[in-house]
């Protein structure tokens with residue numbers, strides 16, 4: 001039986017596909033006098049050279065020699081050689097090397113076709129007709145989680161509960177589309193608020209057992225809007241060093257004093273809280289569950305410290321809402337601190353239907369303040385009705401029963417225990433993010449490629465997405481996977497692990 005999961009869309013050419021296609025690039029400093037050819041020959045194995053050649057042909061780049069693009073690229077201060085950390089086997093997905101990741105903005109040694117000149121990628125783009133920059137591969141298709149009939153099983157989406165393909169969720173989206181239209185052509189405070197927006201905000205607050213909630217176009221926006229609206233230059237924010245990029249960016253936007261504590265290190269947080277006593281207000285900001293490792297913030301300890309040092313607690317629950325805790329309320333439910341976490345931001349784009357949208361939920365006056373001051377709320381379009389309809393139905397399903405949550409938890413347990421029994425090290429505990437720790441970037445990339453050949457879609461993550469030497473394949477379990485799917489994934493890992501020497 002094929003179960004089409006609209007949420008199981010493979011990622012675009014972002015950091016993940018970047019890492020996957022073997023170009024989790026590092027830039028190696030080369031002393032100005034060192035021979036470029038020597039550096040090149042070390043850094044471009046032959047299979048990469050042929051891959052690069054065919055990629056360049058398909059992208060329409062005219063380079064004098066096949067290896068020309070590995071010539072040192074200059075920035076103002078020094079000479080750098082762009083080098084891949086791992087190889088991209090022929091036939092793997094190809095992405096535009098200048099468009100994403102660390103190459104962005106650097107000079108590219110290809111010129112407009114035939115010109116032989118060096119120009120920036122931006123100028124090169126201007127010089128050509130717009131068009132496709134990367135070839136369609138698996139990432140351009142819907143990936144279908146299928147059972148034993150074959151096909152590709154997606155184990156790398158944030159579709160933890162499988163609700164993006166739930167028939168009732170899809171039906172609710174269609175109904176909202178028909179009843180309320182395609183979109184509002186407006187921000188919320190002009191004419192972008194319909195009854196369904198208010199209803200969903202009330203439902204979110206009810207789900208989290210908070211006073212009120214405010215919707216944003218995304219959780220990235222919720223994080224961008226919160227800190228600036230809430231904190232002044234007299235305040236302080238204390239942030240886990242591994243917090244999500246959107247929290248980091250949100251904090252950058254505010255004028256409060258910034259303290260960064262070591263990942264999950266409560267002694268370090270306490271020291272920073274003591275230092276921050278001189279400020280008017282303190283806010284501790286953390287991810288509830290960290291997406292690279294599947295580890296969980298020690299919220300009990302954080303809340304205890306916050307209460308001792310007079311701080312508010314903010315938690316980003318993107319990788320927890322809907323499935324962590326006995327009824328899926330999140331990390332605060334899991335750790336029994338629902339009454340101590342003041343502010344929660346989360347997304348509709350993962351477990352709650354997987355489309356898009358984010359929110360803040362917390363005290364009523366805070367939500368009122370955000371409606372007045374949060375810039376992404378004030379200056380960006382309101383969420384389209386279809387998205388609202390899907391998310392609203394997803395919450396209904398979760399509030400009716402926690403069967404889906406339990407099903408996902410059981411499958412997570414099945415995967416983790418079978419993989420550990422087979423000899424793999426899985427980071428984190430209990431979370432459906434199950435990073436299979438491999439250490440070596442090339443190993444992670446090549447194993448992920450071989451998994452795909454066996455019908456399992458997973459992604460290898462390496463530096464700079466994760467620390468050097470901590471490359472891994474991040475597997476994400478979904479309630480929509482069957483037990484047979486989980487077993488198929490484990491079997492493929494064992495086979496591929498043996499093939500590459502990751503298992504004896």
Ligand SMILES: Cc1ncc(COP(=O)(O)O)c(C=O)c1O
Pocket residue numbers: 218219220221223244246287291316318319346347348349356357358
């Ligand atoms: C922890 C965390 N916060 C925020 C976001 C942004 O969420 P959204 O996709 O709704 O913008 C993400 C998405 O990856 C995330 O993982």
